[in-house]
Amino acid sequence: MWTHERHNEIVSRISENGKVTTNALVDGLSVSRETIRRDLLELEQKGVIQRVHGGAVLATNRKPKAEGPNPTITKPNDPPSENSFQQRLNEKLSEKRAIAQIACTLIDDGSAIFIDAGTTTLAFAHALTGSAKGLKVITNSIEIAGILSSQPDYEVLLLGGIPNTEVNATYGELTLSDIERFHVDYSIISPVGAHSVYGFSSYHLREAEVARAMMRHSTKRIILAHAEKLGVQSRVKICSPESIDHLVINDTDSPDLDFPRCQIHKAFMN
Helix, strand or coil: CCHHHHHHHHHHHHHCCCEEEHHHHHHCCCHHHHHHHHHHHHHHHHCCCCEECEEECCCCCCCCCCCCCCCCCCCCCCCCCCHHHHHCCCCHHHHHHHHHHHHHCCCCCCCCCEECCCHHHHHHHHHHHCCCCCEEEEEEEHHHHHHHHHCCCCCEECCCCCEEECEEEEEEEHHHHHHCCCCCEEEEEEECEEEEECCEECCCCCHHHHHHHHCEEEEEEEECCCHHHECCCCCCCECHHCCCCCCEECCCCCCCCCCCCCCCEEEEEC
């Protein structure tokens, strides 16, 4: 992970929680304590954060400077933070179920698949139990692993890593290392943003890293997204528009649905 990416992730975590501990950053970013100490010192010198005992908080009246390519700290049109995972579980339920049903038709019996953690992929997992047979499923979602492990003809692997209790999933260097060991038929990814020029993106670096690794180690790449994600450019890029094979989305006439190099599957709600 580049220095500017770590800095952006540190600021994001402090913004969300009000404070972050050094121990949490060491574990969450899978770097040494000395690296985090240096990052916090640099951010404090730039007026972005204030170091406190055991961690850091946002600086009062801060004037942060963005750094590196595609800066995200002070970007004028920086997207707002996502709603919590629990909030998103209860949003767009009909759309997610319709999208999940269509996505299931793309999966052949006996396939090996990656599924990332998200509320739309969770709906996909529920739908999958009545669809394809004999699947090998690899996921970082603890909840998805639990749902699909009940299928007697499925082989389910939960990726190792650092558990995130808010999303109920694993992230970090161990998660990425585990993904590198496999090559599967399909990756099923649910991003925060689907932009026809910028590509597909997530709000959190940890989620983008997992999605990117899964896509890199799969033959076909499937994106699940409801129409409100169209035209959205979130904080961390996952991949370019040309990198995906299928986009499954609820029925929409949005002009932002402009992905000529992939197959678009529209899900119609009953």
